[in-house]
Amino acid sequence: xxxxxxxxxxxxxxxxxxxxxxTSHFGFHLIYETKSKVRISENSYQNNGYLQKEPISRxxxxxxxxxxxxxxxKARKIFCVATSAVRDAPNKNILLAEARKIGLxxxxxNGESEAYFGAIAxxxxxHFNDGITIDxxxxxxxxxxxxxxxxxxxxxxxxxxxxxKELFFDxxxxxGAYKFVKDSLSQLPExxxxxxxxxxxxxxxxxxxxxxxxxxxxxxSLHGFSYPFLExxxxxxxICTSSQKNLTKLGIKEDRLDSIQGGTLxxxxxxxxxxxxxxxxxxxxxxxxxxxxxxLRNSDGRFPKNFNxxxxxxxxxxIKNKEKSKHTKLxxxxxxxxxxxxxxxxxxxxxxxxxxxxxxxxxxxxxxxxHHGGYIVFNALNYALSHQDRLxxxxxxxxxxxxxxxxxxxxxxxxxxxILNILVFLLSLSDVLSYAKNPKLINITTNEDSLSTTIxxxxxxxxxxxxxxxxxxxxxxxxxxxx
Numbered sequence: 001x002x003x004x005x006x007x008x009x010x011x012x013x014x015x016x017x018x019x020x021x022x023t024s025h026f027g028f029h030l031i032y033e034t035k036s037k038v039r040i041s042e043n044s045y046q047n048n049g050y051l052q053k054e055p056i057s058r059x060x061x062x063x064x065x066x067x068x069x070x071x072x073x074k075a076r077k078i079f080c081v082a083t084s085a086v087r088d089a090p091n092k093n094i095l096l097a098e099a100r101k102i103g104l105x106x107x108x109x110n111g112e113s114e115a116y117f118g119a120i121a122x123x124x125x126x127h128f129n130d131g132i133t134i135d136x137x138x139x140x141x142x143x144x145x146x147x148x149x150x151x152x153x154x155x156x157x158x159x160x161x162x163x164x165k166e167l168f169f170d171x172x173x174x175x176g177a178y179k180f181v182k183d184s185l186s187q188l189p190e191x192x193x194x195x196x197x198x199x200x201x202x203x204x205x206x207x208x209x210x211x212x213x214x215x216x217x218x219x220x221s222l223h224g225f226s227y228p229f230l231e232x233x234x235x236x237x238x239i240c241t242s243s244q245k246n247l248t249k250l251g252i253k254e255d256r257l258d259s260i261q262g263g264t265l266x267x268x269x270x271x272x273x274x275x276x277x278x279x280x281x282x283x284x285x286x287x288x289x290x291x292x293x294x295x296l297r298n299s300d301g302r303f304p305k306n307f308n309x310x311x312x313x314x315x316x317x318x319i320k321n322k323e324k325s326k327h328t329k330l331x332x333x334x335x336x337x338x339x340x341x342x343x344x345x346x347x348x349x350x351x352x353x354x355x356x357x358x359x360x361x362x363x364x365x366x367x368x369x370x371h372h373g374g375y376i377v378f379n380a381l382n383y384a385l386s387h388q389d390r391l392x393x394x395x396x397x398x399x400x401x402x403x404x405x406x407x408x409x410x411x412x413x414x415x416x417x418x419i420l421n422i423l424v425f426l427l428s429l430s431d432v433l434s435y436a437k438n439p440k441l442i443n444i445t446t447n448e449d450s451l452s453t454t455i456x457x458x459x460x461x462x463x464x465x466x467x468x469x470x471x472x473x474x475x476x477x478x479x480x481x482x483x
Contacts, residue, residue: 004031005294006070006078007287008063010106012041012085012138012162013202013259015059017066018287019073026295026303027312029380032073036062037255040095041085041138045166051089060098067104079290081117082108084139084160111140111156117289118282119144119151120301122198124292125284125309125383127224131196132274135285136203136263138162141184141270145192149302153191159184161203164262174241177262181269188273195277197229200285202256203263207236208281210251218410223283224387229276236268283382310383311353318360318376324434329355331430341453347415347423350389353381354396355430361397374398388413395420401428403473421475428472429480433457436465458483 006019019032038059043052063080070078080099086092087108099106109117118135122144129149135142139160145152159181168177199208211227212220214235219225239250244257252260271279296302303309319325332355336348344351361373378394385393391413404417404424414420436459457480459465469480 004073004075004077005291006066006073006075007290008066008078008080008104009286009290010038010040010059010063010080010082010086012083012140012160013037013039014138015040015062015066016287017070018291019070019075020291022295023313023316026307026309027316028291028295028309029313029317032069034066034069036065038062039138039162041162043166044085044089045139045163048090049085049088050091051085051095056095056098059095060102063099063104064102067102077294078104079294080104080106081286081290082106083114083286084111084137084156084158085162087111088139088158111142112154114140114286115142115144115154115156116151117286117293118142118200119146119154119289120292120296121284121286121289122146122200122282123149123151124296124301124303125223125288126198126280126282127384127386127389128196128198128280130194131198131280132192132194132276133198133200133282134204134267134270134274135200136161136266137201138259141266143188143192143270145194146198151301153189155188155192157184157187159266161259161263161266164265165259169262177265178269181266185266185269185273188270192273193275195275196280197271197274197276197278198280198282199267200282203260203267204279204281205283206252206256206260207239207264207267208279209253211235213251218413219387219391221387222281223382224385224390225281226386227279227281229271229279233268233272236264239264240268308353308381308384310381310385311356314357314360314376314380318363319357320363321359324359325356328358328430328434331355331433332426335426335430335455339453341422343419344422344426347392347419350392350396351423351426354393354400354427357393358397358400358427358431370398370400370402373400392423396423396427399424400431401468401472418475421473422478425473425475425478429455429469432465432468432472433459435468436460436462452477452479454479454481456481456483 003022008017014035015038016035020028021031022028040055040059042055096106119133122133130147133144137160141157141159144154164177208222208225240261247257360376361369364372374394374397377397378390381390
């Protein structure tokens with residue numbers, strides 16, 4: 001696979017491009033993203049689906065700029081897909097021919113493929129493997145049912161924000177829009193039921209941004225943000241029936257004012273039909289899906305078990321001493337294997353990842369490695385982890401070999417102070433022991449009773465290691481015994 005890959009998505013409302021850099025076999029990260037509100041579908045739904053001259057011209061101009069940017073980033077592979085408005089257009093060949101003149105081949109994908117790309121992105125890059133994806137576009141809505149890590153079924157409905165706008169909302173026909181949406185959703189098979197919904201696309205992100213603001217959620221991060229649907233259904237109803245003038249007061253951004261009502265109506269009624277309880281916001285969608293479809297083409301569309309592409313990518317870019325990283329994780333593995341501490345078992349995953357990434361801050365500044373390491377983790381560990389997961393791993397790295405302050409930022413999203421102190425202690429202990437002389441002779445065992453945990457360590461003499469062990473912040477009921 002090419003090291004730099006660009007993916008262009010021509011939707012009914014906007015054309016978007018994402019550029020990804022591959023850092024190892026499955027490690028990758030986003031290096032550029034842009035969009036243009038070309039509105040290729042403008043006036044098409046009231047003209048029997050025919051693309052109009054001006055929107056075609058706007059789209060070609062944007063695509064030319066996208067190509068220039070992709071070449072500037074040295075993209076060796078460029079994928080370009082077009083969705084609902086183009087696939088439904090009787091005169092789509094005009095757009096395709098104009099694109100070929102500037103050196104771009106557009107692949108018009110069907111609705112099931114569009115649903116698949118959204119599903120493969122959510123399945124690999126969100127932190128659950130069961131649920132229903134919903135991606136509301138300008139001309140269509142795609143859904144996929146995912147169970148036990150497999151895409152069970154896919155469907156595409158001719159139901160979109162711009163379609164509703166031109167057919168109903170521009171004419172102030174709310175009742176007509178409501179009936180149209182209900183009739184379209186009746187095409188969903190009965191097995192499209194699940195308490196969890198993965199919300200993909202611009203409408204979902206706009207609603208999540210508004211909810212973030214209304215609930216004063218402490219983090220400004222959309223991907224992986226979750227909220228209970230039933231607590232916000234009245235908010236969705238108010239958007240559907242509000243005047244455009246009042247939409248900004250509800251937290252809707254200006255670029256979404258003309259399409260958010262139709263999108264919210266679809267979203268609200270679809271979630272009711274699914275029986276949704278929880279909404280997981282997806283910051284990824286069709287572009288990531290197209291990229292992953294190529295990246296994972298020999299892996300049945302899935303990353304290997306227990307593999308996280310963000311962890312791999314951070315290691316590729318920021319770890320200078322890979323042997324130290326491996327050794328710290330090995331020490332952590334031995335330690336957790338012998339402890340059998342039920343209180344911290346839910347956090348083994350976090351400790352394993354933190355032990356691998358504990359030294360990444362050195363790549364920026366040794367003296368501030370904890371601060372930089374925590375910052376990198378929280379902002380670059382984007383995929384397949386919840387907000388709480390990312391925050392906890394970042395916090396562990398930030399306070400490795402340091403005392404945790406009594407007041408912590410985002411404390412409401414973290415475990416109790418007791419658990420947090422134990423986790424930081426174990427990470428710090430693994431870090432210190434990874435530098436011990438002749439580490440092959442390290443032997444870690446634990447003896448537990450109702451009052452305390454004693455960690456017995458056998459190793460060759462190492463003055464500095466012993467000195468560092470004596471400086472560790474050891475939690476109550478924990479002891480270190482050097483044999």
